[in-house]
Amino acid sequence: MVAQPLSKDPQPAASSTRPVYEIERLSKTYARNKLVALDNVNLTIQKGEFVSVIGSSGCGKSTLLKIMAGLMPPTTGRVVLEGRPVVGSRPDIGMMFQQATLLPWKTTIENILMPIEIREGRKAAKEATTRAMDLLQLVGLGDFANVYPGELSGGMAQRASICRMLVSDPAMLLLDEPFSALDELTRDFMNMELQRICTERNATAFLVTHSLAEAVILSDRILVMRARPGHIVEDVRIDLPRPRTLEMINTPLFGEIVAHIRDLLGKEAHE
Amino acid sequence: MTDAPNAATMTTGADTVWVEHEAFIDRIPRWVAMTLLFVFVVGLWDLVTRMGWVSAIILPTPGETLADLIFVGQNLMSGGYMLEALWTTTLTVFYGFLIAVAIGFSLGLLVGETKFGERAVMPYLVAIDTMPKVAFAPLFIAWLGFDISSKVALAAFIATFPIVVATAAGLYAASENERMLFKSIGASRMQTLIRLKLPTGLPYIFTGLKIASVGVMAGAITGEFLGGGKGFGALIRQSASQLDTPRVFALILYLSLLGLLLYFTVVWAQRRFVFWNKSDRPGGAA
Ligand SMILES: Nc1ncnc2c1ncn2[C@@H]1O[C@H](COP(=O)(O)OP(=O)(O)O)[C@@H](O)[C@H]1O
Numbered sequence: 001m002v003a004q005p006l007s008k009d010p011q012p013a014a015s016s017t018r019p020v021y022e023i024e025r026l027s028k029t030y031a032r033n034k035l036v037a038l039d040n041v042n043l044t045i046q047k048g049e050f051v052s053v054i055g056s057s058g059c060g061k062s063t064l065l066k067i068m069a070g071l072m073p074p075t076t077g078r079v080v081l082e083g084r085p086v087v088g089s090r091p092d093i094g095m096m097f098q099q100a101t102l103l104p105w106k107t108t109i110e111n112i113l114m115p116i117e118i119r120e121g122r123k124a125a126k127e128a129t130t131r132a133m134d135l136l137q138l139v140g141l142g143d144f145a146n147v148y149p150g151e152l153s154g155g156m157a158q159r160a161s162i163c164r165m166l167v168s169d170p171a172m173l174l175l176d177e178p179f180s181a182l183d184e185l186t187r188d189f190m191n192m193e194l195q196r197i198c199t200e201r202n203a204t205a206f207l208v209t210h211s212l213a214e215a216v217i218l219s220d221r222i223l224v225m226r227a228r229p230g231h232i233v234e235d236v237r238i239d240l241p242r243p244r245t246l247e248m249i250n251t252p253l254f255g256e257i258v259a260h261i262r263d264l265l266g267k268e269a270h271e
Numbered sequence: 272m273t274d275a276p277n278a279a280t281m282t283t284g285a286d287t288v289w290v291e292h293e294a295f296i297d298r299i300p301r302w303v304a305m306t307l308l309f310v311f312v313v314g315l316w317d318l319v320t321r322m323g324w325v326s327a328i329i330l331p332t333p334g335e336t337l338a339d340l341i342f343v344g345q346n347l348m349s350g351g352y353m354l355e356a357l358w359t360t361t362l363t364v365f366y367g368f369l370i371a372v373a374i375g376f377s378l379g380l381l382v383g384e385t386k387f388g389e390r391a392v393m394p395y396l397v398a399i400d401t402m403p404k405v406a407f408a409p410l411f412i413a414w415l416g417f418d419i420s421s422k423v424a425l426a427a428f429i430a431t432f433p434i435v436v437a438t439a440a441g442l443y444a445a446s447e448n449e450r451m452l453f454k455s456i457g458a459s460r461m462q463t464l465i466r467l468k469l470p471t472g473l474p475y476i477f478t479g480l481k482i483a484s485v486g487v488m489a490g491a492i493t494g495e496f497l498g499g500g501k502g503f504g505a506l507i508r509q510s511a512s513q514l515d516t517p518r519v520f521a522l523i524l525y526l527s528l529l530g531l532l533l534y535f536t537v538v539w540a541q542r543r544f545v546f547w548n549k550s551d552r553p554g555g556a557a
Pocket residue numbers: 030032033035037055056057058059060061062063064
C-alpha cells in the first residue's frame with residue numbers, strides 16, 4: 001500500500017545510510033505546570049532523510065524540536081546526534097523558525113554571517129563572506145546582500161534566514177513551521193526551494209509543520225503526533241518519486257497519503 | 272468606489288453617489304495652521320489685557336512681554352548676569368542628566384538582565400517611583416547645601432526612573448524566537464546582551480531618555496526655586512516675588528529653549544543610532 005504504517009523503529013531505506021539522530025525513550029514534563037509534553041518518543045533519522053512531524057497545535061512538536069536542538073533538556077531519555085549526545089547548542093545544527101528573525105540593524109549579508117561571527121569572531125566571519133554570497137545567490141538574493149531586512153519581503157527574509165542556517169554547513173536542519181507565516185503561493189515556492197537545497201547538499205532535515213500538503217510533498221517520512229501526552233502514533237513512509245513537484249498534489253497516490261494521515265489526525269478530534 | 276461592473280461608470284462623475292471630500296484642515300499646510308493659531312491667541316491676549324479685563328500684574332500685555340523678551344535677550348547676548356544664571360542652570364541640567372543616564376542605565380541593566388534585580392530590586396524602585404519626588408528636595412538641600420550639587424541631585428533623582436524602566440523594558444523586548452536563535456548559535460550571555468537585547472531595546476531606551484530630558488529640567492528648576500542659588504530658577508522666583516510678570520514670562524521662554532535643546536539632542540541621537548526603526552515594513556524582527 002501507499003502509506004505503510006510502520007512500527008516505532010523504521011528500517012533504514014538503504015544499506016548505505018547511517019543514522020544521524022538517535023532519540024530513545026524521550027519524555028518531557030514541564031516542571032512549571034507539571035505538563036507532560038512528550039511521552040516516550042523514539043526516533044531515528046538517517047543521513048540525507050527529510051522527516052516531518054505533523055500534529056495539532058500544542059501536541060509537543062516544538063518541544064521535541066527544542067530538545068533535539070539542545071535548547072532545553074529532556075526530563076528523561078537520550079538524544080544523540082552524529083554519535084555524540086546533545087547537551088546544549090551544537091554548531092552542527094542549523095535552525096529556522098516561523099519568523100525570519102533577521103536583526104534589523106544588520107544588512108542581509110551581516111545577518112547571514114552572524115552565527116560565524118558569534119562562534120568564531122569577526123575575522124572568521126569576514127573570511128566566510130564569499131560563501132555567504134554564494135548562498136545568497138543560491139536563493140536568488142544576490143542583489144540584496146547589502147540592504148537592511150526592512151527592505152525585504154516576508155519570503156525574501158525567510159530565504160535570507162535559510163542562508164543564515166546553512167552558512168555554518170550544519171549536518172542537521174531543524175525547521176519549526178518555517179513558512180507558515182507566508183502566503184500560500186510564496187510558501188509553495190519556498191518548499192520547492194527547500195527541496196532543491198536539501199537535495200543539492202544531501203542535507204538531513206527535520207520539519208515541524210501543520211500543513212499536510214507541505215509535509216507530504218517534502219518528506220521521506222511523516223511522524224504523526226497526538227497530544228496529551230505528546231507521542232508519535234505513526235511513522236508514515238512517503239513513496240512519491242523524487243524530485244517532487246507541485247503537480248504531484250493532484251495524483252491519486254498523494255491523495256491517498258493525505259487521506260490516511262488526515263484519518264490518523266482526525267481520530268484524535270473524535271476521541 | 273461603487274462596485275459597478277461597467278468600467279465606464281467609474282470615470283463619469285454623474286453616477287458617483289458618494290465622493291470622498293478632503294477636510295479643510297487637511298488642505299492647509301501645517302505652518303499656516305500654526306501661524307493662524309498663534310495670531311489668534313496673541314490677538315485674544317492683547318484684547319483681554321488692553322480692555323483691562325485682566326489685571327496687568329496677573330497678565331502683562333503682549334507688548335510688555337516682547338519688550339522684556341528683547342531686554343533679557345540683550346542681557347544674554349552681552350554676557351550679563353542672566354547668561355551666568357542660564358549657564359548655571361545648563362550645568363545643573365547637564366550633570367543631572369549625565370548622572371541619571373549612568374545610574375538609570377546601570378539599574379535598568381540590573382533589573383532587566385538579572386533575576387535578582389527583577390525580583391528584589393524592582394519592587395523598591397516601583398515604590399520610590401510612585402512617591403512625589405519633588406518632596407525629597409529639602410532633604411537634598413539639607414544633605415548637599417545650597418550650591419549646585421543639591422539641584423543636580425534632585426534633577427538626577429527625578430530623571431533616573433524613566434531611564435531604569437525604559438532600559439529594563441527594552442531588555443525584555445527581544446522576542447522568544449530571537450532569544451532561541453542566539454541560544455542555538457551558541458551565543459554567550461554577554462553576546463546575547465550586547466548583540467541582541469541592547470540593540471533591540473534602544474528604541475525603548477531613547478523613549479526613556481526623552482521623558483528623562485523633560486524631568487531633569489523640572490528637577491533643576493524646582494531645586495533652584497526651593498534652594499536658591501545662582502540659577503535661572505532663582506531669577507524667575509525673584510522676578511515673580513517683585514510681581515514683574517513680563518520678566519517671568521520672558522525668562523520662562525528662554526528657559527524652554529534649554530529644554531528644547533536637550534530634548535532635540537536626544538531625538539537627533541535616536542535618529543542617528545536607531546536608523547532601522549524608521550520603516551516598519553515586514554521582513555525583519557519587528
Ligand atoms: N515553557 C513551557 N512551560 C510550560 N508548558 C509549556 C512550555 N512550552 C510549551 N508548553 C506546553 O507544552 C505543550 C506542547 O507545546 P509545544 O511543544 O509548543 O506544542 P506545538 O509546537 O506542537 O504546538 C503545550 O500544551 C504547551 O502549552
